[in-house]
Amino acid sequence: MQHRHLLSNEIDLLLDGEAGFGVAPLRSHVDDCAECRARLDEARLVADALERLPHFAPRTGFSDRVMSQVQVVEPWHVAALDTARRFVPESRPLRALALAGAGAASVAISGSAVWIAFSADLSFQSASFVADRVRAALVSGVAQALETTLGSGAADAIRSSGSLALVGGALALVAAVGASAFGFRAIASAARQRGS
Amino acid sequence: MAPSLDLPNLPDADVARLAQQGREPAFRELVRRYERPVFSLVFRMVRDTATAEDLAQETFIKVLNHIDKYRPEFKFSSWLFKIANNVAIDHLRRRQLSTISIDGAPNASSAADVEATRFDIADKSESALDAMEARELGSAIERAIGALRPEYRSCIMLRHVEGRSYEEIAATLDLPLGTVKTYIHRARHQLREALEHLRE
Numbered sequence: 001m002q003h004r005h006l007l008s009n010e011i012d013l014l015l016d017g018e019a020g021f022g023v024a025p026l027r028s029h030v031d032d033c034a035e036c037r038a039r040l041d042e043a044r045l046v047a048d049a050l051e052r053l054p055h056f057a058p059r060t061g062f063s064d065r066v067m068s069q070v071q072v073v074e075p076w077h078v079a080a081l082d083t084a085r086r087f088v089p090e091s092r093p094l095r096a097l098a099l100a101g102a103g104a105a106s107v108a109i110s111g112s113a114v115w116i117a118f119s120a121d122l123s124f125q126s127a128s129f130v131a132d133r134v135r136a137a138l139v140s141g142v143a144q145a146l147e148t149t150l151g152s153g154a155a156d157a158i159r160s161s162g163s164l165a166l167v168g169g170a171l172a173l174v175a176a177v178g179a180s181a182f183g184f185r186a187i188a189s190a191a192r193q194r195g196s
Numbered sequence: 197m198a199p200s201l202d203l204p205n206l207p208d209a210d211v212a213r214l215a216q217q218g219r220e221p222a223f224r225e226l227v228r229r230y231e232r233p234v235f236s237l238v239f240r241m242v243r244d245t246a247t248a249e250d251l252a253q254e255t256f257i258k259v260l261n262h263i264d265k266y267r268p269e270f271k272f273s274s275w276l277f278k279i280a281n282n283v284a285i286d287h288l289r290r291r292q293l294s295t296i297s298i299d300g301a302p303n304a305s306s307a308a309d310v311e312a313t314r315f316d317i318a319d320k321s322e323s324a325l326d327a328m329e330a331r332e333l334g335s336a337i338e339r340a341i342g343a344l345r346p347e348y349r350s351c352i353m354l355r356h357v358e359g360r361s362y363e364e365i366a367a368t369l370d371l372p373l374g375t376v377k378t379y380i381h382r383a384r385h386q387l388r389e390a391l392e393h394l395r396e
Contacts (some may be wrong), residue, residue: 012381046387049337050356055232056239058249063227066253067220070260074218 006036015043139163142170149173208272215263223260230273231256234280237353241284243342251287255280274368277358281350281369288346340390348383355380 006014010026030036074082089095146169147155158169203211203225211229214222234255239248259266259279266275341349350369354360362380366373 008385009381012377012384015384042388043384046337046384046391047356049334049391050352050387051359053236053334053337053357055236055357056248057232058235058252062231062235062249062253063224066227066256066260067224069253069257070223072218072220072223078217 005033006030006039011036011040011043014040015047139166142166142173145173146170149176209268212263212266212272213268215260216266223263226260226272227256230276233273233358234276236357237277237280237350238284240338240341240353240357241281241346241349242287247287251283252280255283258283270367271364273358274360274364277354277360278368278370284350285346336391337387340387343390344383344386348379348386351376351379352383352387 006026006029013023014026014030030040087098089098143155143158143166146158146166150158150169150173155169158165201214201219201221203214203221206214206225208226208229211222211225215226231252235248235252238251238255239245242248242251255276259276266272341352344352347369351365351371354365354368355362360368362373362376365371365380366376369376371379
């Protein structure tokens, strides 16, 4: 047994129910010392009274008053998830069916996307091929027309000058043909007026 | 629409997480759980119902408007009590500044202002009627708590009314563990002294 009375912090250790090597002698002292036991009982009385203190309630509607000044912000990813959840059926078989449907739809969409990408590539290649052939045919036709009209020397000269000259030559040919047609038409109309 | 949840049975951290996701029922659940403890703590700090309600409301508004800053590794209630204590202490400091003179606040210009801001010394003494009321331990202890220093008051309330450990109180009030122990030790000593007359 200890031969001195407990200090107030030692009373606190017992009050808090502390366990450990240092507390055991304090307990045995309290068992034997009436004065220290009385001090501990007194401390317990106060602690018990504190622990029995009630919680007070604020006025009714406290929660509403608080919430009227609180900004509830729903993050976009939560809102998106909630929207997605709305489309998920409640029952298990329906959910499985919906899952299978969604899987099939995603496979179909992926297949279509691949097919469209592939077809677009094919279409592009075909269109390029056709365009090349059309251009080659046009160039050859114009060259032949020039050769017939202007002679092979002039046609060779234009051909060797490049595609710009070829286009120029073609335009000159069209202009010459147009002028000739206009001339023939004027002669024919003058002959008709003389005859009438 | 959010999925239906059993909010009353979820731990605080889960309810706080749902509040972080913008679920209004979770906000209301947090208020429902802690309106009484927070109001009681603040009321016992400021000793005035209307002020306590304003300060408790301010506490919740601060906490809920900054719920995104809550970190689940800490106890939600510790965070809440920390804000409540800070709000109450700030209020007491402001009040102390405006009532430094027992003859009224220094800026009181009229007789009515002086009367309104006068520091009421009679509050600390007990009339015969008060002494009679104080025969009931609950009432006496409320008075004794009111006479403690605000720092002692919050520590003793968290320890004995809210049942927090010394470590939790230290974390809640941002105080060293040794300081918390000292405050609680002194508060208990003062309370024992204040209640001594009841044993006679």
